[in-house]
Amino acid sequence: MPPVRVGTRRSTLATTQSGHVAEMIRQRLGREAVLVEVTTDGDRSQAASTSLVGSSSTGVFVSALRDALLRGEVDVAVHSLKDVPTYPAEGIVVAAVPLREDPRDVVVARDGLTLGELPVGSVVGTGSPRRAAQLHALGLGLEVVGVRGNVDTRIGKVRSGDYDAVVLARAGLSRIDRLAEVTEVLDPLQVLPAPGQGALAVECRADDELATALAVLEDVPTRAAVDAERAVLATLEGGCSAPIGALAEVVEGEDEEELWVRAVALSPDGTLSVRMSATGSPADAVGVGTRLGAEMLADGAGQLGQPGPAATTEADKVREA
Numbered sequence: 441m442p443p444v445r446v447g448t449r450r451s452t453l454a455t456t457q458s459g460h461v462a463e464m465i466r467q468r469l470g471r472e473a474v475l476v477e478v479t480t481d482g483d484r485s486q487a488a489s490t491s492l493v494g495s496s497s498t499g500v501f502v503s504a505l506r507d508a509l510l511r512g513e514v515d516v517a518v519h520s521l522k523d524v525p526t527y528p529a530e531g532i533v534v535a536a537v538p539l540r541e542d543p544r545d546v547v548v549a550r551d552g553l554t555l556g557e558l559p560v561g562s563v564v565g566t567g568s569p570r571r572a573a574q575l576h577a578l579g580l581g582l583e584v585v586g587v588r589g590n591v592d593t594r595i596g597k598v599r600s601g602d603y604d605a606v607v608l609a610r611a612g613l614s615r616i617d618r619l620a621e622v623t624e625v626l627d628p629l630q631v632l633p634a635p636g637q638g639a640l641a642v643e644c645r646a647d648d649e650l651a652t653a654l655a656v657l658e659d660v661p662t663r664a665a666v667d668a669e670r671a672v673l674a675t676l677e678g679g680c681s682a683p684i685g686a687l688a689e690v691v692e693g694e695d696e697e698e699l700w701v702r703a704v705a706l707s708p709d710g711t712l713s714v715r716m717s718a719t720g721s722p723a724d725a726v727g728v729g730t731r732l733g734a735e736m737l738a739d740g741a742g743q744l745g746q747p748g749p750a751a752t753t754e755a756d757k758v759r760e761a
């Protein structure tokens with residue numbers, strides 16, 4: 441049998457993630473696997489240093505890999521699940537969602553500091569509207585600025601003294617072996633991660649028999665959790681342009697497993713938010729997430745997209761205080 445061709449972007453994070461999946465394919469499917477680099481429009485525009493903020497709300501990274509998959513240039517595409525759009529792609533299935541890494545956001549700050557220890561007016565870099573809104577909502581008077589580029593570039597902004605801190609996904613740092621840089625792990629009670637953060641999507645062509653074989657890479661509780669988180673996101677996207685955080689977990693209940701979901705939608709400046717949680721059966725993950733999203737819309741999550749004048753004034757007060 442020919443080796444399984446695993447498509448990957450060129451970044452350290454992407455090749456590490458894809459290499460990890462290739463290794464699982466060798467061990468659990470007993471098939472040879474090779475990495476095939478796919479250059480994306482996103483990588484090209486980053487190389488040309490145009491204004492691409494962090495990752496891919498547009499999904500450019502994801503779609504280039506999917507195109508290579510559909511053209512038959514690769515057999516498997518590995519994505520960070522949080523970068524994958526919630527709507528399905530024609531002819532492609534998520535054949536497996538492996539066990540996920542710690543999904544929390546972390547801080548890399550100067551002098552080993554935590555967010556709470558940073559003085560008012562400290563500059564914190566993030567390209568993520570979700571992180572920016574939640575940083576503002578902490579009420580610490582932090583100045584949040586955009587930051588582009590890969591994980592190394594972003595940490596470099598702290599090293600160079602340009603920024604006092606940056607906020608990143610713990611999973612990304614873990615995968616490229618940079619956890620030593622972390623100065624604080626953010627409690628999801630204060631900062632909820634992106635839906636799907638820390639998890640990988642292993643995709644293949646829907647009509648490829650590889651789809652069935654790849655199922656051995658699946659971690660069932662992780663799939664339930666990310667299905668719920670992404671259902672919250674998909675439901676809110678229908679009526680709301682606000683930044684969204686969500687985190688689900690399968691926990692041992694009295695006599696059966698239970699699925700917990702927490703979610704938040706915020707105005708971009710963090711002054712307004714709708715925060716809710718739900719529990720249900722892991723077997724009904726999409727239902728639990730969808731109902732939670734609908735409840736959040738009923739509670740005004742759809743009105744958070746644009747901050748009102750009152751909200752802006754409040755934020756200014758905090759900054760001047």
Ligand SMILES: NCc1[nH]cc(CCC(=O)O)c1CC(=O)O
Nearest residue numbers: 495520608609611612637638639
């Ligand atoms: N935004 C880009 C991106 N996409 C996936 C990860 C990290 C790995 C993950 O969250 O699964 C990152 C870096 C980050 O957000 O710090």
